[in-house]
Amino acid sequence: MKLSVGILTFNSEKRIGEVLNSIKDVADEIVILDSGSEDRTLEIAERFGARVFYRKFDNFVNQKNHLLSLCRGDWVLFLDDDEIVSEELAAQISKIKKENPPVDGYYVSRLTNYLGRWIKHAWYPDWQLRLAKREKCRWVGDWVHERLLVNGKTGYLKGDLLHYSYPSVSFHLKKIDLYTSLYAEGAFKKGKKFSLLKLLLSPAGAFLRRYLLKRGFLDGFEGFVLSVMASHYTFLKYLKLWELEKNEKARRS
Structure with missing residues (x-):
């Protein structure tokens, strides 16, 4: 099983290095779809060997479906540019890569850091469907509330996706x-x-x-x-x- 990790970026230099470092050992390819970064985002991405593409942003559904079309792996892990894969979650993904899982997609629990504090109740567990067979998934929804739709069975993974979305x-x-x-x-x-x-x-x-x-x-x-x-x-x-x-x-x- 080959795994693509797909990430949307825009002026993401603050955290993108940590994000990419957290998945470098499990990803067979890293695909970056950027919408016009003017900082060091692309320089950092290329340092990790990422395939980098550009698309003008219109909405999240179209952007993420285009990102999906650029991926070549059997499975795709979708991450935001401020989400770090924990060691436990990375171990779970590595285990899946060695097996032939009986499902077509997996939910992961997202743990958000808000103003320096890990939020373990109001936003947790925030189950997100993020890992799926490339040919079995697509993004649907409106302009802002997009979601990954998987045509098949889904399961749940142990380990958190660490979300550093609200620093101030x-x-x-x-x-x-x-x-x-x-x-x-x-x-x-x-x-x-x-x-x-x-x-x-x-x-x-x-x-x-x-x-x-x-x-x-x-x-x-x-x-x-x-x-x-x-x-x-x-x-x-x-x-x-x-x-x-x-x-x-x-x-x-």
């Missing part, structure tokens, strides 16, 4: 701004309508789900902050949809 509050706010804009644009193009009820109730529901149902209160102050941010994200995505509808009505009048 400012970074989180920028990410929320990007993702809520992508959501609103995608929903608007699909004809989804703004709902005042969702704008009023969904943010509270998002907070309660993370802080109480997922026990984010056990993650300390960081758990409270991320729960508030979840509420903020939900509010903004519906507000931006309202704004697009308002602007469209103004344009037509």
Whole structure:
């Protein structure tokens, strides 16, 4: 079994070296699809022997399906540019490569580091379908909520995918701004309508789900902050949809 590791990058120099180092012993090839990095991302990737390609970013589904088309291995492990494969997870992947597994894809548990703290409740375990037979999978979804679809049986792997996605509050706010804009644009193009009820109730529901149902209160102050941010994200995505509808009505009048 040959394994391709596929990663999307954009100005990813801060963490990409650690990401690539965590999979260099299990990957038969590393495929990088970049969307215009201006830092040392590509230099670092080439140092690890990666095959590097460019595609202008439009949305995550199209970008990741193009990445999939560039991979040549029997199996593909999809990683974000801030996700490090733990030693236990790498050992599990190495074991799979030596066997003929009876499944077509595997979920891995993602453990997120938020503002310097590992979040073990509000966002954990965050099961992600990331390892799959190349000819049995494809990415589906809307502009921001993409997911890997596997045509066949799936299983679960031991070991965590270490996610260093939120180093600061400012970074989180920028990410929320990007993702809520992508959501609103995608929903608007699909004809989804703004709902005042969702704008009023969904943010509270998002907070309660993370802080109480997922026990984010056990993650300390960081758990409270991320729960508030979840509420903020939900509010903004519906507000931006309202704004697009308002602007469209103004344009037509």
